[in-house]
Amino acid sequence: MFSVSARTQYAIRAMAHLARLEGKSATAADIASAQGIPLKYLEGILSRLKLSGLVESERGKNGGYRMQGRAQDVSMLAIVEAMDGSVKPVSCVDSAASCAQGRACLPRKFWIGLKSAIDAYLNEHSLKDIVEGDQV
Amino acid sequence: MFSVSARTQYAIRAMAHLARLEGKSATAADIASAQGIPLKYLEGILSRLKLSGLVESERGKNGGYRMQGRAQDVSMLAIVEAMDGSVKPVSCVDSAASCAQGRACLPRKFWIGLKSAIDAYLNEHSLKDIVEGDQV
Protein backbone atom coordinates (compact mmCIF):
# COMPACT_ATOMS: atom_id res chain seq x y z
CA MET A 1 0.00 0.00 0.00
CA PHE A 2 1.18 3.49 -0.88
CA SER A 3 4.15 2.14 -2.72
CA VAL A 4 6.41 4.39 -4.68
CA SER A 5 6.99 3.68 -8.36
CA ALA A 6 10.27 2.28 -9.61
CA ARG A 7 10.42 5.42 -11.71
CA THR A 8 10.51 7.62 -8.63
CA GLN A 9 13.14 5.46 -6.98
CA TYR A 10 15.24 5.64 -10.12
CA ALA A 11 14.76 9.38 -10.24
CA ILE A 12 16.02 9.77 -6.70
CA ARG A 13 19.11 7.75 -7.48
CA ALA A 14 19.72 9.74 -10.62
CA MET A 15 19.35 13.02 -8.79
CA ALA A 16 21.62 11.83 -5.98
CA HIS A 17 24.19 10.88 -8.61
CA LEU A 18 24.03 14.34 -10.16
CA ALA A 19 24.11 16.01 -6.75
CA ARG A 20 27.42 14.37 -5.97
CA LEU A 21 28.93 15.90 -9.11
CA GLU A 22 28.45 19.39 -7.70
CA GLY A 23 27.40 21.14 -10.87
CA LYS A 24 29.32 19.03 -13.31
CA SER A 25 27.31 17.16 -15.88
CA ALA A 26 26.87 13.48 -16.61
CA THR A 27 25.38 11.71 -19.62
CA ALA A 28 22.33 9.51 -19.33
CA ALA A 29 24.57 6.57 -20.15
CA ASP A 30 26.91 7.42 -17.28
CA ILE A 31 24.07 7.57 -14.80
CA ALA A 32 22.42 4.45 -16.19
CA SER A 33 25.51 2.31 -15.82
CA ALA A 34 26.55 3.75 -12.46
CA GLN A 35 23.09 3.35 -10.97
CA GLY A 36 21.95 0.21 -12.73
CA ILE A 37 19.00 1.82 -14.49
CA PRO A 38 17.89 0.81 -18.01
CA LEU A 39 19.21 3.57 -20.26
CA LYS A 40 16.14 4.09 -22.39
CA TYR A 41 13.93 4.16 -19.35
CA LEU A 42 16.21 6.64 -17.65
CA GLU A 43 16.01 8.95 -20.64
CA GLY A 44 12.29 9.33 -20.02
CA ILE A 45 12.92 10.02 -16.36
CA LEU A 46 15.50 12.70 -17.11
CA SER A 47 13.08 14.26 -19.53
CA ARG A 48 10.48 14.63 -16.79
CA LEU A 49 13.07 15.98 -14.37
CA LYS A 50 13.96 18.55 -16.97
CA LEU A 51 10.34 19.54 -17.54
CA SER A 52 10.08 20.24 -13.82
CA GLY A 53 13.24 22.31 -13.88
CA LEU A 54 15.21 20.01 -11.61
CA VAL A 55 17.93 19.37 -14.17
CA GLU A 56 19.10 21.09 -17.29
CA SER A 57 20.49 19.38 -20.33
CA GLU A 58 22.78 19.98 -23.25
CA ARG A 59 22.71 17.88 -26.34
CA GLY A 60 25.18 16.76 -28.92
CA LYS A 61 28.69 15.64 -28.23
CA ASN A 62 29.89 16.45 -24.70
CA GLY A 63 26.27 16.94 -23.75
CA GLY A 64 24.61 15.62 -20.62
CA TYR A 65 22.54 16.54 -17.61
CA ARG A 66 23.35 18.89 -14.75
CA MET A 67 21.48 19.47 -11.53
CA GLN A 68 19.81 22.82 -11.01
CA GLY A 69 20.39 24.48 -7.67
CA ARG A 70 21.80 23.11 -4.44
CA ALA A 71 20.89 19.69 -3.05
CA GLN A 72 19.37 21.21 0.06
CA ASP A 73 16.99 23.24 -2.10
CA VAL A 74 15.66 20.24 -4.03
CA SER A 75 12.77 18.88 -2.01
CA MET A 76 11.84 15.24 -2.25
CA LEU A 77 8.32 16.42 -2.97
CA ALA A 78 9.57 18.08 -6.15
CA ILE A 79 11.14 14.85 -7.34
CA VAL A 80 8.12 12.74 -6.51
CA GLU A 81 5.78 15.19 -8.20
CA ALA A 82 7.99 15.37 -11.27
CA MET A 83 7.56 11.62 -11.69
CA ASP A 84 4.03 10.80 -10.67
CA GLY A 85 2.23 14.08 -10.22
CA SER A 86 0.89 15.55 -7.02
CA VAL A 87 -0.14 13.49 -4.05
CA LYS A 88 -3.80 12.53 -4.44
CA PRO A 89 -5.20 9.89 -2.12
CA VAL A 90 -8.44 10.34 -4.04
CA SER A 91 -8.55 11.85 -7.48
CA CYS A 92 -10.90 14.65 -6.46
CA VAL A 93 -8.86 15.74 -3.46
CA ASP A 94 -8.01 19.15 -4.83
CA SER A 95 -11.22 20.12 -6.56
CA ALA A 96 -14.42 19.70 -4.62
CA ALA A 97 -16.29 20.30 -7.85
CA SER A 98 -15.17 16.97 -9.28
CA CYS A 99 -16.22 14.99 -6.22
CA ALA A 100 -18.54 12.18 -7.15
CA GLN A 101 -20.04 12.27 -3.65
CA GLY A 102 -20.16 16.01 -3.72
CA ARG A 103 -20.97 17.85 -0.51
CA ALA A 104 -22.03 14.59 1.09
CA CYS A 105 -18.60 13.01 1.03
CA LEU A 106 -17.78 12.35 4.65
CA PRO A 107 -14.15 11.23 4.25
CA ARG A 108 -13.18 14.28 2.22
CA LYS A 109 -11.47 16.16 5.03
CA PHE A 110 -9.75 12.98 6.06
CA TRP A 111 -8.20 12.58 2.60
CA ILE A 112 -7.19 16.21 2.46
CA GLY A 113 -5.47 15.78 5.81
CA LEU A 114 -3.66 12.70 4.58
CA LYS A 115 -2.42 14.57 1.54
CA SER A 116 -1.20 17.37 3.78
CA ALA A 117 0.65 14.97 6.05
CA ILE A 118 2.42 13.29 3.14
CA ASP A 119 3.18 16.55 1.36
CA ALA A 120 4.61 18.00 4.56
CA TYR A 121 6.94 15.08 5.12
CA LEU A 122 8.15 15.06 1.53
CA ASN A 123 8.61 18.80 1.55
CA GLU A 124 10.62 18.77 4.78
CA HIS A 125 13.22 16.51 3.28
CA SER A 126 15.67 17.39 0.57
CA LEU A 127 18.04 15.63 -1.73
CA LYS A 128 20.77 16.60 0.68
CA ASP A 129 19.28 14.32 3.33
CA ILE A 130 19.47 11.45 0.87
CA VAL A 131 22.96 12.11 -0.35
CA GLU A 132 24.27 12.40 3.19
CA GLY A 133 22.65 9.16 4.14
CA ASP A 134 21.44 9.27 7.72
CA GLN A 135 20.00 12.71 8.21
CA VAL A 136 16.43 11.43 8.39
CA MET B 1 0.39 9.56 -6.72
CA PHE B 2 -0.32 7.65 -3.51
CA SER B 3 -3.87 7.04 -4.54
CA VAL B 4 -6.12 4.85 -2.51
CA SER B 5 -7.82 1.88 -4.14
CA ALA B 6 -11.52 1.87 -4.91
CA ARG B 7 -11.65 -1.14 -2.65
CA THR B 8 -10.45 0.88 0.34
CA GLN B 9 -12.88 3.69 -0.42
CA TYR B 10 -15.71 1.19 -0.63
CA ALA B 11 -14.58 -0.39 2.62
CA ILE B 12 -14.70 2.94 4.39
CA ARG B 13 -18.20 3.60 3.17
CA ALA B 14 -19.29 0.12 4.18
CA MET B 15 -17.80 0.52 7.65
CA ALA B 16 -19.37 3.95 8.04
CA HIS B 17 -22.70 2.43 7.08
CA LEU B 18 -22.34 -0.28 9.73
CA ALA B 19 -21.13 2.22 12.32
CA ARG B 20 -24.34 4.20 11.99
CA LEU B 21 -26.36 1.08 12.81
CA GLU B 22 -24.85 0.98 16.31
CA GLY B 23 -24.41 -2.74 16.64
CA LYS B 24 -27.33 -3.81 14.50
CA SER B 25 -26.51 -5.84 11.43
CA ALA B 26 -27.01 -5.24 7.73
CA THR B 27 -26.80 -7.61 4.79
CA ALA B 28 -24.28 -7.17 2.04
CA ALA B 29 -27.18 -6.40 -0.28
CA ASP B 30 -28.39 -3.62 2.03
CA ILE B 31 -24.99 -2.00 2.12
CA ALA B 32 -24.43 -2.44 -1.60
CA SER B 33 -27.62 -0.70 -2.59
CA ALA B 34 -27.38 2.02 0.05
CA GLN B 35 -23.78 2.83 -0.81
CA GLY B 36 -23.79 2.15 -4.53
CA ILE B 37 -21.22 -0.62 -4.42
CA PRO B 38 -21.37 -3.67 -6.73
CA LEU B 39 -22.73 -6.46 -4.53
CA LYS B 40 -20.34 -9.19 -5.56
CA TYR B 41 -17.39 -6.90 -5.17
CA LEU B 42 -18.58 -5.81 -1.76
CA GLU B 43 -18.80 -9.41 -0.63
CA GLY B 44 -15.07 -9.74 -1.12
CA ILE B 45 -14.48 -6.54 0.80
CA LEU B 46 -16.59 -7.68 3.73
CA SER B 47 -14.72 -10.95 3.74
CA ARG B 48 -11.43 -9.11 4.21
CA LEU B 49 -12.91 -6.89 6.90
CA LYS B 50 -14.01 -10.02 8.70
CA LEU B 51 -10.57 -11.61 8.42
CA SER B 52 -9.15 -8.54 10.13
CA GLY B 53 -11.74 -8.73 12.87
CA LEU B 54 -13.40 -5.44 12.00
CA VAL B 55 -16.79 -6.98 11.39
CA GLU B 56 -18.45 -10.21 12.33
CA SER B 57 -20.97 -12.07 10.23
CA GLU B 58 -23.83 -14.46 10.54
CA ARG B 59 -25.06 -16.50 7.64
CA GLY B 60 -28.32 -17.95 6.52
CA LYS B 61 -31.64 -16.19 6.69
CA ASN B 62 -31.58 -13.03 8.85
CA GLY B 63 -27.83 -13.10 8.58
CA GLY B 64 -25.62 -10.13 7.86
CA TYR B 65 -22.64 -8.14 9.04
CA ARG B 66 -22.15 -6.25 12.28
CA MET B 67 -19.37 -3.90 13.27
CA GLN B 68 -17.01 -4.99 16.03
CA GLY B 69 -16.30 -2.47 18.74
CA ARG B 70 -16.98 1.27 18.87
CA ALA B 71 -16.38 3.58 15.94
CA GLN B 72 -13.77 5.56 17.86
CA ASP B 73 -11.78 2.38 18.38
CA VAL B 74 -11.64 1.47 14.71
CA SER B 75 -8.60 3.22 13.29
CA MET B 76 -8.48 4.16 9.64
CA LEU B 77 -5.15 2.37 9.54
CA ALA B 78 -6.90 -0.88 10.41
CA ILE B 79 -9.33 -0.47 7.52
CA VAL B 80 -6.65 0.47 5.03
CA GLU B 81 -4.44 -2.42 6.09
CA ALA B 82 -7.35 -4.84 5.91
CA MET B 83 -7.78 -3.93 2.25
CA ASP B 84 -4.32 -3.37 0.85
CA GLY B 85 -1.85 -4.52 3.47
CA SER B 86 0.56 -2.42 5.45
CA VAL B 87 1.99 0.87 4.26
CA LYS B 88 5.16 0.19 2.29
CA PRO B 89 6.62 3.03 0.23
CA VAL B 90 9.26 0.51 -0.84
CA SER B 91 8.72 -3.21 -0.57
CA CYS B 92 11.74 -3.75 1.65
CA VAL B 93 10.84 -1.05 4.14
CA ASP B 94 10.33 -3.38 7.04
CA SER B 95 13.09 -5.90 6.51
CA ALA B 96 16.55 -4.60 5.84
CA ALA B 97 17.55 -8.11 4.88
CA SER B 98 15.44 -7.96 1.72
CA CYS B 99 16.89 -4.65 0.56
CA ALA B 100 18.29 -4.89 -2.93
CA GLN B 101 20.67 -2.02 -2.17
CA GLY B 102 21.50 -3.49 1.19
CA ARG B 103 23.50 -1.38 3.62
CA ALA B 104 24.29 1.07 0.85
CA CYS B 105 20.73 2.23 0.35
CA LEU B 106 20.82 5.94 1.09
CA PRO B 107 17.09 6.67 0.95
CA ARG B 108 16.21 3.87 3.37
CA LYS B 109 15.70 6.06 6.43
CA PHE B 110 13.75 8.49 4.34
CA TRP B 111 11.29 5.77 3.33
CA ILE B 112 10.98 4.50 6.86
CA GLY B 113 10.20 8.03 7.97
CA LEU B 114 7.55 8.36 5.28
CA LYS B 115 5.91 5.15 6.36
CA SER B 116 5.88 6.38 9.94
CA ALA B 117 4.31 9.67 8.96
CA ILE B 118 1.53 7.96 7.00
CA ASP B 119 0.93 5.29 9.62
CA ALA B 120 0.73 7.94 12.32
CA TYR B 121 -1.86 9.96 10.46
CA LEU B 122 -4.00 6.94 9.65
CA ASN B 123 -3.73 5.68 13.20
CA GLU B 124 -4.72 9.01 14.71
CA HIS B 125 -8.00 9.00 12.87
CA SER B 126 -10.89 6.68 13.52
CA LEU B 127 -14.10 5.71 11.84
CA LYS B 128 -15.82 8.08 14.24
CA ASP B 129 -14.09 11.03 12.56
CA ILE B 130 -15.50 9.87 9.25
CA VAL B 131 -19.01 9.23 10.44
CA GLU B 132 -19.20 12.59 12.15
CA GLY B 133 -18.01 14.32 9.02
CA ASP B 134 -15.88 17.30 9.91
CA GLN B 135 -13.75 16.19 12.79
CA VAL B 136 -10.59 16.10 10.71
Add this chain to the structure above:
DNA sequence: GTATATTCCTACTATTCAGATAGGAATATA
Protein backbone atom coordinates in the same frame (compact mmCIF):
# COMPACT_ATOMS: atom_id res chain seq x y z
C1' DG C 1 -38.32 -30.90 5.65
C1' DT C 2 -38.73 -27.76 2.08
C1' DA C 3 -38.25 -23.14 0.44
C1' DT C 4 -35.70 -19.09 1.05
C1' DA C 5 -32.27 -15.78 2.34
C1' DT C 6 -28.05 -15.15 3.22
C1' DT C 7 -22.71 -15.67 3.67
C1' DC C 8 -18.88 -17.76 1.58
C1' DC C 9 -15.79 -19.73 -1.96
C1' DT C 10 -13.58 -20.20 -6.54
C1' DA C 11 -12.85 -18.98 -10.97
C1' DC C 12 -13.01 -15.98 -14.76
C1' DT C 13 -12.83 -11.47 -17.66
C1' DA C 14 -11.74 -6.80 -18.75
C1' DT C 15 -9.23 -2.71 -18.24
C1' DT C 16 -5.61 -0.09 -16.87
C1' DC C 17 -0.95 0.96 -15.83
C1' DA C 18 3.98 0.38 -14.79
C1' DG C 19 8.08 -0.94 -16.65
C1' DA C 20 10.72 -1.61 -20.29
C1' DT C 21 12.32 -1.72 -25.18
C1' DA C 22 13.16 -0.08 -30.04
C1' DG C 23 14.28 2.93 -33.58
C1' DG C 24 15.47 6.84 -35.11
C1' DA C 25 15.26 12.29 -35.52
C1' DA C 26 17.49 16.48 -33.95
C1' DT C 27 21.58 18.64 -32.50
C1' DA C 28 26.12 19.82 -31.01
C1' DT C 29 31.13 18.96 -31.14
C1' DA C 30 35.51 17.58 -33.07
Add this chain to the structure above:
DNA sequence: TATATTCCTATCTGAATAGTAGGAATATAC
Protein backbone atom coordinates in the same frame (compact mmCIF):
# COMPACT_ATOMS: atom_id res chain seq x y z
C1' DT D 1 31.65 14.34 -42.20
C1' DA D 2 31.70 11.24 -38.29
C1' DT D 3 30.31 10.79 -33.72
C1' DA D 4 28.12 11.41 -29.36
C1' DT D 5 24.56 12.79 -27.31
C1' DT D 6 19.55 14.40 -26.10
C1' DC D 7 14.95 13.98 -27.53
C1' DC D 8 10.67 12.06 -29.50
C1' DT D 9 7.21 8.47 -30.60
C1' DA D 10 5.60 3.99 -30.76
C1' DT D 11 5.14 -0.54 -29.09
C1' DC D 12 5.26 -4.70 -26.04
C1' DT D 13 4.65 -7.18 -21.70
C1' DG D 14 3.25 -8.55 -17.17
C1' DA D 15 0.87 -7.51 -13.09
C1' DA D 16 -2.67 -5.50 -10.59
C1' DT D 17 -7.29 -3.62 -9.96
C1' DA D 18 -12.07 -3.69 -10.68
C1' DG D 19 -15.73 -6.21 -11.65
C1' DT D 20 -18.63 -10.51 -12.94
C1' DA D 21 -20.55 -15.24 -12.55
C1' DG D 22 -22.08 -19.31 -10.54
C1' DG D 23 -22.92 -21.94 -7.08
C1' DA D 24 -21.85 -24.36 -2.31
C1' DA D 25 -22.70 -23.99 2.64
C1' DT D 26 -25.71 -22.65 6.17
C1' DA D 27 -29.30 -20.78 8.99
C1' DT D 28 -34.21 -19.47 9.50
C1' DA D 29 -39.20 -19.70 8.75
C1' DC D 30 -43.16 -21.81 7.50
